[in-house]
Amino acid sequence: MAVTVEQVKEINPLVPIKAKVIKIVQETPDVKTFHITTIDDKKPFDPLPGQLGMLSLPAIGEAMFSVTNKGENHIEMAIKSVGQLTEALHEIEEGQEVGIRGPYGNGFPLDYFKGKDILFIGGGIGLAPVRSLIMECVRNRENYGKLSVVYGARSKADLCFKEDLFENWPKVPNMDLYVTIDREEEGWDGHVGFVPAYVEELAFQPQVTVLCGPPVMIKFTLPALQKMGFADQDIITTLEMRMKCGIGKCGRCNIGSCYVCLDGPVFTMEQLKELPPEY
Amino acid sequence: MMKIIAKERLPEVLQLLAKDYNVLVPAKFEGVSRFTPYSADVELALEENVLMPPKDIFFPQTEKMYKFKAKDKSLEIEELPVEKEEQLIFGIRSCDLKSLECLDQVFLTKGYVDHFYKDKRDRTALIALSCLQPQEACFCGSMGVDPQNGVGADIQAYDLKDKIGFKAISAKGQEILEKISGLLAEEEVTIPTFGEFNLKADIEGVPEKLQGMFDHPLWADICRKCLNCGACTYVCPTCHCFDIDSEVRGEDGVKIRCWDTCMFGEYTQMAGGHNPRPTKKERVRNRFMHKLRYFPERYKMLLCTGCGRCVVKCPVNLDITAIIKKIKEAE
Structure with a gap:
């Protein structure tokens, strides 16, 4: 049995358990997805879509990542190489033992999504946390309405989860995919352009939307959504801050009186309007 | 009526308590006052509050969290043995007791308990000491703290100028007081009036x-x-x-947490x-x-x-x- 959130609270929440990487998928030149199990091939913990986990190579460091999907016996984290730990993670091979603790954070409000049409908007590695929810909707297809995904990256090579985008998700009933890249390139006959403009061009009916991507994408997509009549409580995003403890104690990931690790990372636009405009 | 002892005989009380507890007392060491394990030769500092707050007793400046061994693809993680020793702080002031209330909120509430903190908090008894005079920069009165009556102590001790009085607050405090009662006399006392604060803050609103x-x-x-x-x-x-980092020597490492700012x-x-x-x-x-x-x-x-x-x-x-x-x- 995977460890439940309640059980995690009983054990020392700051000490990781030993886990191993059983599969590594090269998503883009700088993003890899790591499939992680416990030593006895179980799920290290059972995260809700949108929840987080602390992954460590203890001699190098420990950092918080969104869990991008879970399987019967494993969890997945899609990680971009941007710093000391993530560069080291990109060097490891299958079979590597790692430390892991979690799940942390609130996750997406699944009950709120039940029966509704959902628009997913992602940019670059921003699809990683969103994918956990898309996978939940795909697994329990009958619980949700129409699914639409708008996803963009700098180039074709930079698109994460290509297998999902071009093979798996197109087969899912009542699911529309809109994939775009920033600039024209040879061998690409899909849409070209930035995500915010594409969202506006597609003129969606107001519905629940989950968006995650670089700040510049969020900045220009929000006004487009508001212009189309999306309500603040239906615009949902996930935030990122530097984290150390993951349980709302070490102090650094606060925005106002909220801790992103504990009260987030999922926030609605309605909630964000109550928080300070910066950090 | 209050149990009292002459101030110059306080070391006898501390000595007796040191048989059962690791007793931490306000003392001056290399010019800095802080809570220090009691021994006959410590220089007790009872005139004013210590410079270094007692938080490090519960939340050390650097604290080992767990050990690990990383070699090639393998990793071992090992929890460290927990200390069992009962501790007792003598002379914690009202303001610093209040700080423990704040730290309790952080480390013990909102769904997750910090085991490292809780362990030390659970095995530490507290003897508060009332203040006679505000120091130059004290303004606890403005922050809802009573400098003569701390909240959350097991025993409240009163600075009676030439004597120290003891009043048990909790059951644990009663037990501790019984241990030292042979050294104490019983007397009618008046708690000296507290001086005027030099600094004030109007926090209302x-x-x-x-x-x-x-x-x-x-x-x-x-x-x-x-x-x-x-x-x-x-x-x-x-x-x-706090920050979390590791100290690594070859294949062996210790995960530590340390104060951050x-x-x-x-x-x-x-x-x-x-x-x-x-x-x-x-x-x-x-x-x-x-x-x-x-x-x-x-x-x-x-x-x-x-x-x-x-x-x-x-x-x-x-x-x-x-x-x-x-x-x-x-x-």
């Missing part, structure tokens, strides 16, 4: 007012002379931010290069907002006890009471 002051120009003004040295956060009894730029520096608090304005604002607005909003109490240590130790004389006044007067 400040948390509420700060809600609308995130973008106020006063932060640029307040932060101007701040050096971001972090001294205020290290001497603060309530500041509790929101005054440092790296504190919020993210791997991708973005820093949400890039300049000292954001950092100073976060520190005071945290103490006076965010913490009260989250835990229904201020994150300042009026101990005055930051006022004394700030190298550029940033004074939180003056900042409270500025907030109060700001338009």
Whole structure:
């Protein structure tokens, strides 16, 4: 049995358990997805879509990542190489033992999504946390309405989860995919352009939307959504801050009186309007 | 009636308690006063509160969390043995007791218990000591603290000038008092009147007012002379931010946590290069907002006890009471 959130609270929440990487998928030149199990091939913990986990190579460091999907016996984290730990993670091979603790954070409000049409908007590695929810909707297809995904990256090579985008998700009933890249390139006959403009061009009916991507994408997509009549409580995003403890104690990931690790990372636009405009 | 002992005979009490507890007493060491394990040759410092707050007894400046061994693809993680020794703090002041209330909120509530903190908190008894006179920068009275009656102690001791009086507060305190009762006399006492505070702060309405002051120009003004040295956060009894890092020797390593400070730029520096608090304005604002607005909003109490240590130790004389006044007067 995977460890439940309640059980995690009983054990020392700051000490990781030993886990191993059983599969590594090269998503883009700088993003890899790591499939992680416990030593006895179980799920290290059972995260809700949108929840987080602390992954460590203890001699190098420990950092918080969104869990991008879970399987019967494993969890997945899609990680971009941007710093000391993530560069080291990109060097490891299958079979590597790692430390892991979690799940942390609130996750997406699944009950709120039940029966509704959902628009997913992602940019670059921003699809990683969103994918956990898309996978939940795909697994329990009958619980949700129409699914639409708008996803963009700098180039074709930079698109994460290509297998999902071009093979798996197109087969899912009542699911529309809109994939775009920033600039024209040879061998690409899909849409070209930035995500915010594409969202506006597609003129969606107001519905629940989950968006995650670089700040510049969020900045220009929000006004487009508001212009189309999306309500603040239906615009949902996930935030990122530097984290150390993951349980709302070490102090650094606060925005106002909220801790992103504990009260987030999922926030609605309605909630964000109550928080300070910066950090 | 109160159980009392002459001040010069206090070491006899401490000596007796030291048989059952690791007794920590306010003492001067190399010119700095802090809580120190009692021994016959410690230089007791009972005239005024210690410079270094007692938080490190529960939340050490550097603390080992677990051991690990990393070799090639393999990893072993091993928890460290837990200390069992019962501790007793003698001479903790009301302001520092209040800081434990704040730290309890942080480390013991909101769904997750910090085991490292709880373990030490559970095996530490507290004998509070009342204050006779405010020190130069004390303003606990303005922060809802009574310098002569601490909250949360097992025993309240009273500084009666030439004597010390003891009053048990908790059952545990009663038990401790019985252990030392052979040394104590019983006497009718009058608790000396407390002096006048030199510093005061009018906190009324400040948390509420700060809600609308995130973008106020006063932060640029307040932060101007701040050096971001972090001294205020290290001497603060309530500041509790920490970093997690490791000490590695070859294949073996120990994960540690150590005090961190929101005054440092790296504190919020993210791997991708973005820093949400890039300049000292954001950092100073976060520190005071945290103490006076965010913490009260989250835990229904201020994150300042009026101990005055930051006022004394700030190298550029940033004074939180003056900042409270500025907030109060700001338009």
